[in-house]
Amino acid sequence: xxxxxxxxxxxxxxxxxxxxxxxxxxxxxxxxxxxxxxxxxxxxxxxxxxxxxxxxxxxxxxxxxxxxxxxxxxxxxxxxxxxxx
Amino acid sequence: xxxxxxxxxxxxxxxxxxxxxxxxxxxxxxxxxxxxxxxxxxxxxxxxxxxxxxxxxxxxxxxxxxxxxxxxxxxxxxxxxxxxxxxxxxxxxxxxxxxxxxxxxxxxxxxxxxxxxxxxxxxxxxxxxxxxxxxxxxxxxxxxxxxxxxxxxxxxxxxxxxxxxxxxxxxxxxxxxxxxxxxxxxxxxxxxxxxxxxxxxxxxxxxxxxxxxxxxxxxxxxxxxxxxxxxxxxxx
Numbered sequence: 001x002x003x004x005x006x007x008x009x010x011x012x013x014x015x016x017x018x019x020x021x022x023x024x025x026x027x028x029x030x031x032x033x034x035x036x037x038x039x040x041x042x043x044x045x046x047x048x049x050x051x052x053x054x055x056x057x058x059x060x061x062x063x064x065x066x067x068x069x070x071x072x073x074x075x076x077x078x079x080x081x082x083x084x085x
Numbered sequence: 086x087x088x089x090x091x092x093x094x095x096x097x098x099x100x101x102x103x104x105x106x107x108x109x110x111x112x113x114x115x116x117x118x119x120x121x122x123x124x125x126x127x128x129x130x131x132x133x134x135x136x137x138x139x140x141x142x143x144x145x146x147x148x149x150x151x152x153x154x155x156x157x158x159x160x161x162x163x164x165x166x167x168x169x170x171x172x173x174x175x176x177x178x179x180x181x182x183x184x185x186x187x188x189x190x191x192x193x194x195x196x197x198x199x200x201x202x203x204x205x206x207x208x209x210x211x212x213x214x215x216x217x218x219x220x221x222x223x224x225x226x227x228x229x230x231x232x233x234x235x236x237x238x239x240x241x242x243x244x245x246x247x248x249x250x251x252x253x254x255x256x257x258x259x260x261x262x263x264x265x266x267x268x269x270x271x272x273x274x275x276x277x278x279x280x281x282x283x284x285x286x287x288x289x290x291x292x293x294x295x296x297x298x299x300x301x302x303x304x305x306x307x308x309x310x311x312x313x314x315x316x317x318x319x320x321x
Contacts, residue, residue: 071179
């Protein structure tokens with residue numbers, strides 16, 4: 001068994017209004033940054049877990065993300081896996 | 086008739102719901118701790134407002150895994166009347182007893198004030214005491230009350246007449262600006278396809294007795310009591 005760190009990035013679906021991102025976007029513009037920019041805010045959940053290999057750890061994390069860590073009605077998630085010390 | 090108010094760590098409207106229920110119906114509700122994994126066949130279950138588990142992760146996301154929720158699902162299947170108010174509504178969507186989800190308010194702030202509601206469907210177990218299209222006043226107190234659902238889900242709710250309450254102006258107009266939280270289609274409350282589970286963001290228990298400044302919310306408890314009594318065959 002190896003130890004893996006899986007980062008679960010949860011974002012609101014593109015079709016869902018993200019008022020927090022929109023507020024930061026407006027603030028950036030108010031700070032004088034005039035390049036076109038779009039801001040969306042999500043959250044990162046870091047899991048440390050055991051697994052035979054990275055794929056197995058990712059599979060387990062994906063199950064958790066799908067059933068609990070993200071709500072598929074309004075959110076999507078992405079995973080990144082790293083072997084940890 | 087047996088009524089339960091479910092209490093989660095962080096619930097803070099449980100006592101208000103119990104009091105409101107007793108004041109309106111003359112029957113006591115029992116308080117049921119979320120750790121219970123086997124509960125009686127309650128005819129009415131109230132999931133109260135509050136901040137269950139500190140609203141960590143998402144509102145209602147952790148409460149959904151409380152042992153008692155399997156029982157609430159069982160009772161919903163049995164046809165008991167289940168009402169989720171505010172955080173209770175959020176828990177019901179997380180538990181998939183109701184479709185959709187509740188998003189952060191459009192204006193980002195927590196809103197605590199009275200709003201107007203239009204009773205869009207009075208042919209439910211939760212609203213029969215109101216007139217169709219009646220405009221009532223009710224307090225809200227939430228930071229995550231913007232209802233959202235897929236376009237198909239919205240069509241389904243509309244087609245099956247499951248949108249029960251909508252935010253409106255004092256004159257009943259339901260334009261977009263009348264929704265304080267940016268809720269899709271001004272939705273403030275919906276029922277399940279079988280009609281025995283209702284979720285709503287506004288708080289009927291906070292305006293259920295004249296001493297609270299009004300009793301527009303009384304009709305919700307009255308309706309539930311009436312429907313549950315009918316089902317039991319005459320107010321047991």
